[in-house]
Amino acid sequence: MHPRSVDFEIHMHVSIHHYLVLAAVLFCLGLLGVIIQRNILIMLMCIEVLMNSINLTFIALARYYNQVDGHLVAIFVMAIAAVEAAIGLGIVISLFRNRQSIDINDFNSMRG
Amino acid sequence: MNPYFFYAFATITVLMVVLMILQKNPITGAMCLIVSFFSLAGLYVLLEAHFIAVLQILVYAGAIMVLFIFVIMFLNLKKEDLKTGRRPFYQFAALIASGALVTFLVVQYTKIPPVSFPESVAGFGTVEAIGSLMFSKYVIAFEVIGLLLLVGIIGAVLLGKKENHD
């Protein structure tokens, strides 16, 4: 067999690392999005991405250790994400009512 | 078959998240995010977490994102509300910082030799397994989360309520 194909086979093998790296990339993308976005709604969505990357890590490790505990943590994270979204969107609505804007840079009345 | 699926889902997820963070239109961003959630659900299926995969769709795509889109439509944003301003320094700094973070994490992960997944035990990730654990070991956490949800509901209602005095 050709040596290159063996190499390819090894590369095609999906290990825990792939998932962890993917989660890390997602986390950093979410963080980046939170920082560079001015739109407060998309910032909230980026926070959801952050939570999802955490979930992915937990679930991958749950699979790796063959323990379901990670799944439970993921469920709890989902619940918290739901609460976070509800509260965050409530805040967005009341902010929009007062400022007619969803630009995060307009909400700086507490600046020093 | 597994690697192809993994790469496909991973690519879609990352691509959609990237698209989302570059959007200025929140609806488009939300739709990108929904797609990425679906592919994440696919990844969960690959990890034999069927229940979580379904929950991912049900909770994230079905409830949270609906809420998002509802709010976006409720706000009825005009074109001029969606400003784009150039803040090159902060964007650059954030890019550098998150790039550093991800590089760092990846470097740290790759220091460990790659280990493939072991064979999953019987009944892994089923509703029964999760349920029995949730109502025994994690029952307190479960109750606390329930309380948290209640608080969240009340808080959201109070926040969204129109003030009476104006």
Place this chain on the structure above:
Amino acid sequence: MDTQLLHFIIVTLKLVIPFAIILTFIPLLVWLERKGSAFIQDRPGPNRAAIMGIRLCGLIHPFADAMKLMFKEDIIPSQVHKFFYVLAPFIALSVASVTFLVIPFAAPMPFGGGVLSFQAANINAGVLYILAMTSMGVFGIMLAGWASNNKFARLGGLRSSAQMISYELSMGLAVISVIMWAGSLALNDIVSLQGANILRWNFIYDPLACLIFITAAFAETNRTPFDLPEGESELVAGYHTEYSSMKFSMFFMAEYANMVIASALIVTLFFGGWQIPFLDTNTFRTNADYYLYYFLVAAAVCCVILGTFLSIKFKKGRFGDKRDYEPLVFGVPAVVAGLAIFCLLVVLGRFPLPLEAANWIVAVCQIFTFLFKVLLMCWVFIWVRWTVPRIRYDQLMDLGWKFMLPLAMLNIVITAVRMLWQ
């Protein structure tokens, strides 16, 4: 390689057949709706479209509709968000279709050393999957409402999303009591546990959950009395105001597809699914030849009587054109077919069926039973639509949050108490 190919074929069929069933059901339901409305509200039904003068009781009409919509000009208004405007109807229809994947059409059948389940995907958390998929349906409507860049459409979309979120809760909670009885989230287990005895079906066993679920399903499918997203009197046509031609027809189809799915779900959860009343699967399989013989005899007799009844209605010069021959188009083939079956049965007599064939016969019977039940449930939808007026938006919200949600929770408590009792 052979088994792999077989497997591939089976999976493909599993994916295609449900979709085909839905596509078949849609024109049937359109026809049924029109006939039903005509019957209920005492007005003329579809009676114009004809092929060579043969109207087939208006059955031609849906096809004419489809033709018209397909060939109409496809208008895309200039101020819409084009991508989502185009995408929305596709989402609506496709999401509606994929839900059918987990509905079991018949009892799992021994086949080729394995088990053949009449269910595209036997997911562990089937009920949750259905809930998840139905909640996806809202995206099509919301996107359509938003992308149209139209006040009415936007309001329709908003209403739809609020309605969906509100009623999904009581729907999910209603299902929980069923899940508690069954002890499983897999739909096939739920159906199997209900058994052939009608008294053990969930609509008798847990009537409150059934009622809540049906009501919520009406709201989820945006059917009257909950069709506020497209309420003509206030919102012109709601979310699909700006749609025309094939895109409109896709929304139209999606609505009926949703209806079919909701009916299928109701039937599966509460009305025994594929269970033939009072006929256990195992009993049927062991005595398939017996049941088949008498069923065919009865069918032949029915065909002959019905055909004769239709044929004698023929009277030349009733309309004075080709419509005079309409009774014969149905009547004569029915008589002929009935006689043919009868002759065949007399000639061949009862003969033992091989086990495989018996299984297949049972499966087919169950599939037809299921589809019949679904059709009946769809008729309930139509019946309600033409009987009950649309409710107000605040009434809708009050009903969802203040009445049905507490009731569903109460039902869970009641179920739990009953389970302890037994």
Place this chain on the structure above:
Amino acid sequence: MIPKDFIILIPLLPLLGFLINGSITYEQLRGRVCANKSMVSFVACLMPFLSFALGLWVLLTLALHPEIKSISTPHLLDWMILDHFHLTFGLEIDHLSSVMTLVVTGVGFLIHLYSVGYMHDDPHYSKYMSYLNLFLFFMLVLVVADSLVLLFVGWEGVGLCSYLLIGFWFTDKEKAKAGKKAFIVNRIGDFGFMIGIFLIVAAFAAAVPPDTGTEIARDFLSFSYLKTHAGVLTPIITAVTLCLFFGATGKSAQIPLYVWLPDAMAGPTPVSALIHAATMVTAGIYMVARLHFLFVMAPFTMHVVATVGLVTALLAAIIGLTQYDIKKVLAYSTVSQLGYMFLGLGVGAFSGAIFHVMTHAFFKACLFLGAGSVIHALHHEQDIRFMGGLVKKMPITAVTFLVCTLAIAGIPPLAGFFSKDEILFMTYANEHTRHYFWVGLFTAGVTAFYMMRLFVYAFTGKTRYEHPEKIHESPWTMTLPLIILAGLATVAGFLGMPGHSIIGGWLSHLGQITPHHIEGSALQEFHLMGISVGWAGFCALAAFFLYKRNLNFTEGLKRTFKTLYSFIYNKYKVDEIYDFLFVQPIKGFSQVFLNRFFDQKIVDGLMVNGLALSSRFLGRCLSLIQTGLAVHYLLFLLIGLCLVIWFIVNG
């Protein structure tokens, strides 16, 4: 036999009285209650009386059980627990303390009783009574304390009460000033006392052996421990005792810190009687007697004590000759008598000194109260040149005053004779201080002279007061204490009969320095007694007849020695010297350096305003980060996250 816990009540009962009357005063000042004077009087007098009764019980217990050396409370409270130093609260009454307790409570009770009459019309009657009770509390703490530190607490407390009572009529600026002066001068003495305590602590701390640290880790400031381990202090004993003695000079009004006592006459007369004659000023004597085991180890200090006492006695007596204010004369007499006591202490006659404390308490209190009675009758007239002829108007006062005058003059068989002679004999008996005897003898004569002068001026002859018809005898609450005290002054001397001195036997544990080289000491004592009685009697009679004949017979002398006279009359200009040497420089230093520079520039400018300005500046700088834009905070968060992870992995 008295239960041990009861002795806690001896100091606590006056404190209770203070609390009751103090709260009444507090409420009264806010107009919530109107004080019932008889109730206040009852409480204020009852408490010292009960303490007195308890003290008597203690004394009887000690007298009837010779095997009991002292009664001490069990461990009451922990004050400080350090590694090698345990400071606890504890009370202990031995023979010495029991005598002092009885003097303090007994005389104190009588003066309380006297105050009922004397202060009856004062608007701040209840406040005055509560202060008196508080004073008694602190004095009793001082007396029954079992450690140097608790003694110091009482020491400071009586200083405080002295300040409060001298400045009781604080609306008069001079009187308020006198209060301040007393307090400040006392503080200077306390400074020396504290240094003495610190030296003791330092010596013990240095003496702790490293390996047997636990052995000495206890309350080494308690008297019992100090007594048994006094050897530790040997190297620095002179410094320690000098410092302690300096403290005693402040409290007991000796040179150089006696200046406060004459000014302290600004307070109400019973206060002068109680504090500045009978009790508080004897605290220094008591302290030295209490720590006699330290003082006997330092011969130099003993010499200093004797010298200081003698000089003070002489100089104060000479000033007494020239004064016209009745209370000032008595004040200088007090200073002089205290000097006698220190002379006694200095020559090792500890029991004699304490005996003199006791007798002095009786007759000096009586004298002061008599003076108070006169002042009361004459409506606050204090100058003896405007008195005279009071014998007929106020017979009881006059008789008691005469008795006590004779007592202080040293006429037998009155109390002062015995106690003073004891001291003088001991002075003579001590080889090193034999020459002091003659000075002391001379001083005794001077004392007899000016006291008789005072009596003649005030009570005999014609009435020089402008409203003679208003003069009347004082009420019984005032005369009763006078009678009692005069009686005591008459009989108390027999406790110290030479040869079989009861008080000497009672206080034998104080360890008299026995004059071993004198033989037939009793006989010699009688000789000396005869000399001193003769001299004192001569002086007294001289004064009586000289002044009786002509009150102004000294005018010629005054004119001749004008400079010397005014020098003496103005108390040797000591106040002016102190003012020039200490007060003015300190004032200047405070004004220029402490106030203008340190307080205004350093404290206000650098500390207060500087801190405020710097925090404002820092706040301004930090507020630049607070942009109010959430994205900026998030960026900081991200950078922080990177750093945290980096530290976790690489740190």
